[in-house]
Amino acid sequence: MSFETPLLICVVGPTAIGKTTLSITLAKDFSAEIISADSRQFYKEMTIGTAVPSEKELAAATHNFIQNKSIFEDYSVGDFEREAITLLNELFKKHSIAIMVGGSGLYVDAVVNGLDHFPEVSETIRKKLIAEFEEHGILPLQEELKKVDPIYYNQVDVHNHQRVIRALEVYRGSGLPFSSFRKKKKTKRPFKTLYIGLRAEREVIYTRINERVDIMMQEGLLEEAQGLFRYKELNALQTVGYRELFDYFDGIISLDQAISEIKKNTRRFSKRQLTWFKKNPDIMWFDYDKPASEITAFIKKTLSQ
Numbered sequence: 001m002s003f004e005t006p007l008l009i010c011v012v013g014p015t016a017i018g019k020t021t022l023s024i025t026l027a028k029d030f031s032a033e034i035i036s037a038d039s040r041q042f043y044k045e046m047t048i049g050t051a052v053p054s055e056k057e058l059a060a061a062t063h064n065f066i067q068n069k070s071i072f073e074d075y076s077v078g079d080f081e082r083e084a085i086t087l088l089n090e091l092f093k094k095h096s097i098a099i100m101v102g103g104s105g106l107y108v109d110a111v112v113n114g115l116d117h118f119p120e121v122s123e124t125i126r127k128k129l130i131a132e133f134e135e136h137g138i139l140p141l142q143e144e145l146k147k148v149d150p151i152y153y154n155q156v157d158v159h160n161h162q163r164v165i166r167a168l169e170v171y172r173g174s175g176l177p178f179s180s181f182r183k184k185k186k187t188k189r190p191f192k193t194l195y196i197g198l199r200a201e202r203e204v205i206y207t208r209i210n211e212r213v214d215i216m217m218q219e220g221l222l223e224e225a226q227g228l229f230r231y232k233e234l235n236a237l238q239t240v241g242y243r244e245l246f247d248y249f250d251g252i253i254s255l256d257q258a259i260s261e262i263k264k265n266t267r268r269f270s271k272r273q274l275t276w277f278k279k280n281p282d283i284m285w286f287d288y289d290k291p292a293s294e295i296t297a298f299i300k301k302t303l304s305q
Helices: 019-029 055-060 077-094 105-113 123-136 139-148 161-174 202-219 221-231 243-249 255-277 292-304
Strands: 007-012 034-036 097-101 192-199 283-287
Touching (some): 007 019, 019 034, 019 055, 019 097, 034 077, 077 097, 105 255, 123 161, 139 161, 202 221, 202 255, 243 255, 283 292
Parallel strands (some): 007 192, 192 283
16 A cells, blocks of 8 residues: 555554554554554563563564663653654655554654744753752642643653653743643644544453553562662653552552552553543544454545545
């Protein structure tokens, strides 16, 4: 299948919904490569807790941006945008279609629409916020963000102190909420985009999340987190599934409590993902158990119109 304008198919949806399986099927059906837009699957030291595709899945289709970075590298959404666009330019020389899959909405949007431009902020403001965090912890910063920018508060992982600090530094420096600077102007891309979203009832999503966490523990997540514990302050490790186990290693909570917290925080994360994606009217939604062949047929019919 060849087109005058290349096509990027974006497979999106909440965690544990089945995006990986669908993306592999689509990659086979359209002779396309996969670009992962999961912001934690980039890191080679994090495998179990980030639900990296299995060796069998990775062998079934060509994947990009899977465990290609180290937790010790500084890697931002801006870096991903530049590298992903460069790769897409190369892929589209060989194929008319590429598949992007992931639940990190910001990373998907960065590739499709470009990043927003934020005001420059004095380094003094950032240093003051960091000092506040180190002295009082994240709770006061979370409360401030909730007050000054409830929109972003309901979208961001509020346990990730670096993202909370970033939002507050923009607010304190400009007097305007972080969310007000987002999606001001789309960047024109040399490709078209088709969004395919997977959905399920909340109870189904939560059950799948709980079962996935249990499987992760059986596969060795505890040992993986133990090996990373000494690096727990790194930004890459401010991630659900690791933070909670770090609290267990620190003696703050029991192992059972840590597992329960992982499930709870992952459920909260899935809710934020859905809030993000539901803002996009261009997403074509399908039930998570819809046969992949029907989704492929839908895409082919859409492209032929």
